[in-house]
Amino acid sequence: MGIENIYTQILTEHNNSSRNKHHIENPTAVLKGVNPSCGDEIELELREKDGVIEDAGFTGIGCAISQASASIMIDLIKGQTKEEALRLANLFFGMIKNEVTDESQLEDLDEAIALKDISHMPARVKCAVLGWHTLENAIHGERNPEKS
């Protein structure tokens, strides 16, 4: 597996773009996601109304894979219901774990399919799923602990 299948144009464009990397107005959920093995962390912000994710953004630091994955995720979930966002998250986990390989099934992941080959890079799987796991936890009601 060549590195060219990982550091694709889609990945570098998302990594170098700040389109989704910013705070949003009046978030209803803010949750930090940490990758303890590398110390990377992102903070995901969601604004939800009547079960629909109206807006989303993220801030933080991390590798190109975690940053691009979070950015692609935000493109996908904006305007979707929470249930649809969770379905996409599970589909993404399935792809990264190499459990879902059928291309027609993966179609809904759109640009996120560019991260498919990370399933062959065990050391980087955690980077790719950081944003998605944070999303899943946020939708399930997890919030940042109160600052003391």
Next chain:
Amino acid sequence: MNPYLNDFPILKEEHNGKRLVYLDNAATTQKPLSVIRAVDEYYRSSNANPHRGLYELSIRATQMYEDSRAAVREFIHAEKDCEVLFTRNASESLNLVAYSYGLNFMKEGDEIALPVSEHHSNVLPWQMVARAKGAKLVFLYPDKNGRLPQAELDKIGPKTKLVAVAHVSNVLGTVYPVEEIVRRAHKAGAVVVLDCAQSIPHYPVDVKKLDVDFAAFSGHKMLAPMGVGVLYGKEELLNQMPPFLTGGEMIESVSEQDATFAPLPQKFEAGTQNVGGAVGLAAAIDYLKQIGYDTIIKTEEELLSYALDGMAKIPHVTVYGDTRAGEQRCGVISFNVDGVHPHDVSSILDSDGVAIRAGHHCAQPLMQYLGVNATCRASLYFYNTKEDIDIFLASLKKVRGWLGLGD
């Protein structure tokens, strides 16, 4: 051609169709055939539980284990065999000192001084002691070249009861002035715990000359197998300290309610020990002695200088600590590429067969002090070659391109 390359089977093999350029030696070193064979031979012909059986095989295993201890004693210039304790690794050695010495000989208000660059294994045990005893951690901060200024060393004062210091920083490669630190510590009435895990593979460690009270290292960073480490301690101190772990092999006699303990070194070696590992460590010491530290230092200094010169010519690369090779600088290079996360650098280098480390290197307080989240780290050993460095530099040059960034 590096004459030592042939001694290391893993370095001669192709990995994914590429020659392995192994530059993660500060994490662990590769093993020479002589070490692999010594361990193999031990398990083939001499394996038995040491210190227990009364039959010939057990006596031989015991003899090999104790011969290994003597080899370590001679190598680090300790006075007596009983001052050399086998552990699993440097982390366990440092925890032994913290639990057995720290918890029993330190009190509220005492200070523990340590450079901010210490590995977590030489920070967390002291945090534990400080919390339990109400002692205070006092950090010494290096300058931009990685050196400890006199004003920082002045923090070792009358309240200091223990100084924990690495001989060589695993991130910056700085060789710390251990003799001066020991002088100051002993004047203050403090003991010195030396973490020489990063130095002993590359520099001679003479515990007698350095006059340190404790010294800890891991076998696997000096060509030996994983799972065997060493704690050196001055006999007088070790005798005053209670056992760290208790159980088999470390007792004198046991009744229902009480026990008395074996003399040194068995007092600190509970349970069946890693004899195969100790035998491997002795073989590694033999191998290092054959090459000689003079050759190791000279080879590594040339490679370090070559690598640092090459890196200075690549735009957007920042090296942390001293950017020149020299006597007080070991072959550990921490660096970053502008705009590229260390994990991406590492993955891209990996695609060219180059193994480096990326992350916080178990030194998060230092990362915070340097104001970075993570760094890349290339670390050398005597079996590396200029060709290794050339492949590393060529791959490093391409990194920003892969991320869609310009020169």
